[in-house]
Amino acid sequence: MSSQSAPLSPSTLTERHYELLVQAVVDYAIFMLDPDGHIVSWNAGAQRIKGYEAGEVIGQHVSVFYTDEDRHSGKPRQLIERALHDGRAQDEGWRMRKDGTRFRALVVIDVIRDEAGMVIGLAKITRDITDRHEADMRYDALRAQLFQAQKLEALGQLSGGMAHDFNNLLTIILSAAKLASRANNPERLASLLASIQDAGERGAQLTRNLLTFARCEQMPRRLVDLNELLDAAYAFISQALPKTMKLQMRFAPGLYRVELDPGQLEMAVLNLVLNARDAMQGNGVVQLHAENRTLHGDIDGLHGEFVLISIIDHGTGIDPAIRARLFEPFFTTKDIGKGTGLGLSQVYGFARQVGGCVHVESVPGQGTTMILCLPMAGGESAVAGVRTC
Template identity: 30%
Template sequence: MRELLGDEQDELFQRFMDSVHDYAIFLLTPEGIVASWNVGAQRIKGYRAEEIIGRHFSVFYPQEALDRQLPAHGLRTAVQQGQWRDEGWRLRKDGSRFWAHVLISPLLGPNGEVLGFSKVTRDMTEKRESEQRLVQSERNLRLLVETVQDYAIFSLDCHGVITSWNRGAQRIKGYTAQEAIGKHFSVFYEPPDVARGWPQEELAHAAEQGRFEDEGWRLRKDGTRFWANVVITAIKDEHGQLLGFSKVTRDLTERRRHEEQLREREESLRLLVEGVRDHAMFLLDAQGRIKAWNEGGQRLLGYDSSQVLEQDVSMFYPEEDRLAGKPKAELSSAQSAGHLLVEGWRQRADGTRFWAEVTTTRLDGDGATPRGFIRIVRDLTERRRAETLEMEGRRLSEFIAVLSHELRNPLAPIRNAVAILDRFTNDEPQARWCLDLLGRQIGHMTRLVDDLLDVSRITSGKLRLEPVALELNTLVRMAVESAGAMVRQRGHSLSVQLAPVPIQIMGDTTRLTQVVANLLANAAKYTPAPGCVDVSVRQDGEVATMQVSDNGMGMSESLLQRAFKPFVQGVRALDRSEGGLGVGLALVKNIVELHGGSVSAGSAGLGKGTTITVTLPVQKQAAAEASATAQTVVPSPRRVLVVDDHRDAAESLALLLRMSGHDVEVAQDGPMALRTAAAFRPNVVLLDIGLPGMDGYELARRIRELPKLGGVRLIAVTGHGQQADRQAAAAAGLHSFITKPVEPEELARLLSPV
């Protein structure tokens, strides 16, 4: 960031130069062409900047100086000796002459090459005339000098001994005239400067060049230091014989203090910028060329300063953006607005891309054209990757929700049809076998849909538990009774070993039953018949442990490491006609961890069986043991309105309800449902949510507004099962929410009078 500070210093210096009216200060090219122009130069020489920049500086010399080739001599001497001083007549724009003091200094590059010259010209006409008048009226001038308070003005003989002393010298240096006159002027210099002969060297320079100017530390009478600007002028007679020196000293301590403070602030700023490693910060000129580069830029973009300085900023853009003109367009926008914040791909030195936040700020110049731009680049690749993953997760969740809805719709009439056939089929073994098969397959499909939705809820953090006090032995026994039939149907033996004492836990009954069912289903599917499946429960201190073991296919070491990730399955044999989606163990893991427990898998290898171990925290204060006895609900006849645009689902559900003794009407859309409800006056309305024209939520609100239907019971029967759907149903005033396909027992319970 040293370049940036240098530019800032240049700006401050330029402003300082423009405030100097008594000196013409400007730059020359190596050939002597004027390259810059300050206010003092315009005042002294009469040219405006646009009139003189680009012309040769010899335009300021009278013909006699040009005949002597004085301009070229001055440049050569400055290069040979480090600077060239001269006094003589010069020309203004209007042709008038003035006596000028000229200082030309070469500007050298890092390898010593001449980059140009600085030229300082002072109008010495009045001073020259004053010096002439001084010879004629020395007494008056001495009185005038004596009155000056802000400058120490005194004279020296040829050897440096003080011969006169003004009031300003007494005020600045502390010596009276009697104390100072007769002393050597080296008394004002610090001992190291005296030791190296600097006072005598100043006099030698002044004697040789006519004038010498310097800044440095000087001493007062009391030993304190002050920062002095010193001008020593050689006094010569008309024959050039040295008579002595005049010496003008100005106290610039306060100015130096401010300059030091400015340098300290600039250094602090430089260190601050250099210390920023997470942001690339660099300076551009008005054309987009890189002028300064920080360490963060090297870390982020892979280039060091030597590789990027003076290069176009487009080097960081991908090729397609360069071809499209994006680098220039962004600079143009920043120039117009003053500030521009964009995001896009940028390219590192090794060719890799990263997603960047780029801030471009205009640096205003003196005119309409900006001095340049400050650009700050931040790597947002990780944030963009996270946002992309989040967006993909949302899309996946939406896809699963749509998929589950589309799968539930055909399952609903099939489930209803199976329930209807079950009423008629009693003694036919083949028909009973077919019904059992259909029931199992519908149950299997329903579990797959539920598993997909549960995985989606877990990954999006939307799965919620409803914990209550539970007794683990009882929960496992009831879950095994529910899922054990599936294990035995596959030809496996099932053994259960419960803990000898009750184990009290807090948990969600439905979700923990789902854990046991998924583990039994996995064991049954991955164990060739006839196999053995064992379930055990025990308490180890404050931890309850449940294990499900089988003697089936087992797991390899690599599969053990991935078994609890979604959609991971073992090798499926060709003779296995039934499998799953590979989400069962992932659901088990997430549900158990939501309960504060853990789950692990163990296997001695392929063909040697698998053991899944689940641990859950035990409640320290045991809850009162509660027992629940399942009772078959026999509902009383009700007037039921079924609303569903899926004709098979609506008619099959209506037939099933009529067989249970209910009075049923069917409607396929909202307007038809409103007309039917007004005439039929149902006790219960079973309505689908995804209806054409008017959705189920709006229909529910409209039904409640019908005369004498304010107390009707509204139940959503839908293929949409997300948490947001349940919340929307509750907000619309629906009493219950069930997903397709509907279990006959659950439907009977919902139709019972409240």
């Protein structure tokens, strides 16, 4: 502006000033259209973003900036009609520069009326958001990749855990079948076949549990006689140990009845026995003791009547440094393929779900006792089960 011009103030603003303002904006393409969509004005921003000089586009139809696809689908006309009808239209999409390259545009079209309310044209403001759009796309792609990776990891871990559990059951089935093929005593044969059937049913139970878990359903519970259950589980659990190891079970008569899913309890005991086996490196005796006990907060703050099932080994013991992580899903100190880190997290989840706990006593180099505390059915200690998911 020349030195003779009056300084800007609300009272000295003229149409020319507004024109200069619009012209000075370079980050936005600001131009006007007649009601049919022909370009009637052009600013510096429009020239910068779209690459056309004013003389090249004034008089042309706005559809010149649209992609062939959008032109064929009638998008330019639809946007103008929407603006004329609603007073305003907005759009985000691809537009073409003069040199044929595409840019991502955020577009607002407003209707302009004269004092009498007659439509005299349309104001169109376009912003080039290509950079932001590309960053968003990269972010979305990264997020999708991460989600996929997490899903694959969880899936891998889950199938690893399942394979581990199925493998234990298959070991039982195969070794019992091998023994059965050589057995000539009918009683022995019947007992081995019963073990095979039992392990097969547990496999079916395992898949049922997994499906229940996947469907996010409450586990079925029933009143369980622990003396009966542990008696029946002996053959099944001892089959999981190598010949060089023994399972010694001792449980008091008249154990309290408990209300739980028996399949889950068997799996928890099996997981504890398998850990004892691994800790003892294939040699020695694993003890399983069960007794009724009144707790007064002495084990994990529990009060009331409980059945305590202890699995005792004289293995490596547990390093105090990893005690806090034992129940974390996927925490394992075993080699790849030997441990999934899912055993204790199943035991923990199950115990909490029935209102009990798992208590660890361990001396490095001497051995470990894992105590599963289960509340007596109907007792004050029994709390309502929680959903697992």
